[in-house]
Amino acid sequence: MLDIQFIRNNSQLVSERAKQKGYDVDIDQLLGFDEQKKKILQQVEALRQQRNALVDATKKTKPNPDQINQGRDLRDKITNLEHQLESISREYDILLMKVPNVFADDVPLGGEKDSLEITKFGAQDTGAQDHLDYMISRDWVDFERGAKVAGSKFYFLKGDAALLEEAIKQYAINFVIKKGFLFMTVPHMVNTKTAVGAGFAPKTSDDSNEYFLENEDLTLIGTAEAPLTGYHADEIIPEKSLPLFYVGYSPCYRKEAGTYGKHTRGLFRVHQFNKVEMYAFCTPEQSQSVHEKIRGIEEELWQSIGIPYRVINIASGDLGAPAFKKYDLEYWSKADGVYRELTSCSNCTDFQARNLNIRVRRDNGQIEMLHTLNGTAVALARSLIAIIEHYQTDDGKIRVPDVLVPYLGNRQVL
RNA sequence: GGAGGAGUGCAAGAGCGGUUGAAUUGGCUUGUCUCGAAAACAAGUGUGCGUGUUUUACGUACCGAGGGUUCGAAUCCCUCCUCCUCCGCCA
Numbered sequence: 001m002l003d004i005q006f007i008r009n010n011s012q013l014v015s016e017r018a019k020q021k022g023y024d025v026d027i028d029q030l031l032g033f034d035e036q037k038k039k040i041l042q043q044v045e046a047l048r049q050q051r052n053a054l055v056d057a058t059k060k061t062k063p064n065p066d067q068i069n070q071g072r073d074l075r076d077k078i079t080n081l082e083h084q085l086e087s088i089s090r091e092y093d094i095l096l097m098k099v100p101n102v103f104a105d106d107v108p109l110g111g112e113k114d115s116l117e118i119t120k121f122g123a124q125d126t127g128a129q130d131h132l133d134y135m136i137s138r139d140w141v142d143f144e145r146g147a148k149v150a151g152s153k154f155y156f157l158k159g160d161a162a163l164l165e166e167a168i169k170q171y172a173i174n175f176v177i178k179k180g181f182l183f184m185t186v187p188h189m190v191n192t193k194t195a196v197g198a199g200f201a202p203k204t205s206d207d208s209n210e211y212f213l214e215n216e217d218l219t220l221i222g223t224a225e226a227p228l229t230g231y232h233a234d235e236i237i238p239e240k241s242l243p244l245f246y247v248g249y250s251p252c253y254r255k256e257a258g259t260y261g262k263h264t265r266g267l268f269r270v271h272q273f274n275k276v277e278m279y280a281f282c283t284p285e286q287s288q289s290v291h292e293k294i295r296g297i298e299e300e301l302w303q304s305i306g307i308p309y310r311v312i313n314i315a316s317g318d319l320g321a322p323a324f325k326k327y328d329l330e331y332w333s334k335a336d337g338v339y340r341e342l343t344s345c346s347n348c349t350d351f352q353a354r355n356l357n358i359r360v361r362r363d364n365g366q367i368e369m370l371h372t373l374n375g376t377a378v379a380l381a382r383s384l385i386a387i388i389e390h391y392q393t394d395d396g397k398i399r400v401p402d403v404l405v406p407y408l409g410n411r412q413v414l
Numbered sequence: 415g416g417a418g419g420a421g422u423g424c425a426a427g428a429g430c431g432g433u434u435g436a437a438u439u440g441g442c443u444u445g446u447c448u449c450g451a452a453a454a455c456a457a458g459u460g461u462g463c464g465u466g467u468u469u470u471a472c473g474u475a476c477c478g479a480g481g482g483u484u485c486g487a488a489u490c491c492c493u494c495c496u497c498c499u500c501c502g503c504c505a
Contacts, residue, residue, distance in 0.1 A: 042464065045474045051472085055486045057434050061484055071485025211437085357462095367461080 001354050002099050003369075004034060006361065010102075017102040020109055025098045033092040040085045048076045097196075100321035100350040107316050107325055114315035118327070121299065122308025128334035128389040132266030135161060135388065137396075141267070153256065153264075153271045157384075160414040162388070164398075165380045169406035172276045172378040173249060179297050181247040181278060186227040188250055189218040194230035197355035199322035199348070211253050224248030225374045226280040233289040233356040239363050243282035243290055247377065250275065263340065263386070266385065273381035280373040283360055284350065287371035291347040294375035295327045298343050301377060305401050307386045308332035310339055311357060324349040331382075333387040342382055345375025 007014050015027040051074045058067055108116045112140065135141040140161035146154035157165055177183055192202055201208035211220040221227060228248050238246070252275050259269060267273070278297065282290045295311065302309055314326040323346040330339035350369035353359070360370040363386065391399045398414040405412060 038464075041474085048474060051486080055432070058485075063432095068485045073485095075485070345436070359461095 001350065002101065003095050003354065004096065007031070007096075007099065008034070014099060014102060017316075018100050021100050021103065021319055021321070022111075022317045023098070023100045023321065025095070025100075027099070027297040030092065030095040030099065033095060035043055035087055037065060037085065037088050037092055040081055044078060044081045044085060047074055047081065050074055051078065055389075060209055100319075101324050101349060103316055103319055103323070104325040104347075106313070107319065108313060109317075110315045111317040112315065113317065115312040115328070116315070118311045118313050119214050119299075120308075120310040121303055122306075122332065124308065124332050124337070125334055126337045130265070130335045131385040131388045134392065135266070135384075143266075152270070154178065155267070155270060160398075161384060163408060164400075164405075164414060165384060167400075167404045168383050168387070169274065169276060169380060170407045171219070171404055173247060175301050175304070176247045176276065176297065176377050179245070181245040184228070184246055184248050186221075186250050188221055188247045188253075189213065190221055190226045190230060191217045192219065194233065194356070195219045195221075195226055196350055197233065198229040199320070199355075200226060207258070209254050209256065210348070211255060220253040221250060222254045223252050223275060223374075224250040224277040225279060227370060228277065228374070229352050232281060232357055232358045234358075236359045236361050236367060238361050239279065239283060242360060242370065243280050243286055246279045248277045248279060250277070252379075267381040268385060270342070270381055273379060275379045276377040278345070278375045278377055281353075281358065282371050282373070283338065284368070284371050287347050287349060287373060289372055290344065290371075291325065291327075294345045294373060295329075298329050298345060298375055298377065302331070302342070304403050305383075305387065307342070307390055309342065314344075320346075322346070322348040322351045324351070329376075331386040333385075340382075342386060343376035343379065344384055346373065348372045348374070 002014065007027065011027050011031060015025070018025050018027070051071065054071055054074065061378075063071070067243055076329075095378050106128060108114050132141070138159075138161070142153075142158060143152075146156055164389040173183055190198075195210065196202050200210055200219070210222055211290040212218070213220070217286070225248075227250075228246055231246070251272055253272050254270075256264075256269055256271060262269060277292055280290050280294065299309075299311065309329050309331045312328050312330060314323075314328055319326055326344060328341050329343040329345075331342040332338075333340050349371050351370045353369045358370055358372070359367050361367050387401060388398060391401060393399050400412055400414060408414070
């Protein structure tokens with residue numbers, strides 16, 4: 001969520017940015033609730049003050065009947081006002097949670113097509129066999145049996161494809177560790193507080209991309225970003241220990257309902273995939289450079305694997321609620337002759353941090369919200385697509401990218 | 415899953431209806447002392463919200479979470495969560 005103080009002082013901007021992100025929120029109504037809430041709170045506190053004074057006066061002696069009656073009267077008034085406060089607070093909270101983060105000045109306005117290309121790597125060759133056809137021909141993937149045991153868009157990876165996935169994972173984790181990130185495994189389910197705090201839809205929402213567990217306050221994670229965001233919830237971190245860099249590995253579960261019209265062939269959009277995710281906690285003044293650093297790691301990593309790509313600065317309408325700025329790295333599909341999303345990194349500024357109460361204690365003792373950032377190192381299913389499209393040999397094999405050779409028992413070809 | 419115990423400030427740990435925002439000890443910060451350090455001594459040391467002459471101040475809330483009882487709750491009652499011990503089960 002945003003800081004109410006910030007919304008009070010910048011209501012025009014917040015309202016405009018929300019619209020440009022494609023969110024419909026009534027800032028004036030929110031500020032109205034804010035005013036009412038404040039007014040009632042002041043009344044409640046004045047009454048509490050009276051009550052405390054009364055109690056104070058009767059500390060040494062037993063209260064007389066008159067004082068007890070006064071106390072009863074105060075109690076009833078306070079209870080009554082507290083109920084009012086509670087109901088207004090509820091509406092206020094709902095509205096406040098709906099306000100999306102603002103975004104950076106250099107974020108292009110508009111929708112998916114308005115995202116701006118920033119940089120490009122490698123050639124835009126064509127003529128590769130489609131990954132799904134190829135993998136089926138090698139008996140590397142089985143969607144039919146995936147559907148049998150779970151449902152459509154579930155799959156088994158088999159043989160060398162599964163080994164290749166493990167190799168990419170190991171390579172990526174080691175790559176990112178060398179950049180100063182601490183490797184962690186994470187819970188694959190999170191409670192509602194954590195899920196919503198990280199910016200994911202709650203169970204009550206009907207357009208959620210998440211899987212929920214019956215009779216439990218648990219959501220299957222769609223990304224390790226969720227547990228990693230919650231890792232430092234309700235903590236105050238000393239300034240000198242920031243920035244903190246973590247890299248998590250986890251499966252990602254996504255319903256992907258209502259993805260009609262989106263590219264869904266093969267492994268590109270599935271209900272479950274594995275991902276190596278970078279995460280950072282830092283001070284507000286560090287977050288821009290940390291964002292560039294994470295983007296730089298993604299580029300370096302994918303260059304080292306030898307996959308052509310471009311980086312785009314995501315347009316406002318595609319940013320989502322938490323992101324202040326987002327880069328996507330899109331690999332060049334040699335089979336289809338288009339760029340497609342491979343990784344993504346976002347600066348969420350203090351939006352997630354405020355939800356989960358994650359703060360920094362400055363060297364001078366001051367306390368404020370810190371900033372959080374996340375970025376994909378490798379999303380394994382899509383990584384397989386990219387490699388299989390770009391490393392097909394003339395005799396129908398897959399040449400192993402040089403950097404992955406040590407992770408495949410020194411095999412050069414699969 | 416069953417039985418029992420416990421959750422208090424940075425940490426350990428007291429308090430079990432009013433004098434407790436919270437004893438005591440340790441940690442940390444500052445000061446005295448010292449060439450410096452240690453030791454000793456002294457003082458300080460939470461967070462949110464609101465008000466204000468917005469650096470000193472005042473009010474209010476917070477003792478796992480949420481409800482309740484009461485004139486008054488860290489203290490009593492209820493529900494939930496977490497941790498520990500024992501039993502069961504199990505990779």
